[in-house]
Amino acid sequence: MENKTALLAFSALSQEGRLEVFRLLVKAGPDGLAAGLIAEQAGRAPNTLSAQLNLLQQAGLIESRREGRSIIYSACFDRVSDLIVYLMEDCCAGEPCVATSVQAAAERALCCAPASSVNS
Amino acid sequence: MENKTALLAFSALSQEGRLEVFRLLVKAGPDGLAAGLIAEQAGRAPNTLSAQLNLLQQAGLIESRREGRSIIYSACFDRVSDLIVYLMEDCCAGEPCVATSVQAAAERALCCAPASSVNS
DNA sequence: TCCATATTTCCATGATCGTTGAAATGTCGA
């Protein structure tokens, strides 16, 4: 992951409203949520939310598809992986203690997950 | 890691100058760098840099100690680990594919690291 | 084609952020 890309991602996640929206989409999973539903759940005006979604999308953290009259947003998990790896490889260059605790967390996450979906 | 803490960290890393300073300190390792040296390497005025260091420190990403007339800054690797885990657990709640690729990266980092320092 | 719905774009306003000069603080050596 390039430096600039990571910067965009950090920037997008650096505001309370956007972080909340992003976490909402992460929880929603690959099916995603319609823009209107997000606005409702986040309690913000539709146009305010539109701007936030736009920034998250520019950063590559979410993507959108149209379904009928609605536009469905969903999290780009690949890009989140990239961001984590960027953070780790930039830091573990000198210090493997980061990699150790991250590895433990990854194993925790994987052992609780359905085995069928562990394939990438 | 609390939501607010992560937000602070993302916010601190969301600006080019601060991200550059942070990476500089990560590369420098636990020994750290004097504020003046950082300013020199980053090519910024000392007071500008002071503000940036302050923000990174408030976010818990770096720490400082005085050594003679200099103040030495160094990266807080523990906090970086926390941030990565936060990112992963918030995301892997639904999707283990993130955990999988992160685990792979952690293993890559660890196998190249000196075994003696893998103890936390 | 006309209307209702879903969302975005445009625009203006207030708030926050980044930078820098100048002054202040803290440390060391003489």
Added chain:
DNA sequence: TCGACATTTCAACGATCATGGAAATATGGA
């Protein structure tokens, strides 16, 4: 205690950002 050095704090300016009202765009149904 004085002067030189390293860094921070203060104050102020310009730039960027977040928000929301109003208008515009796109879709689906009658």
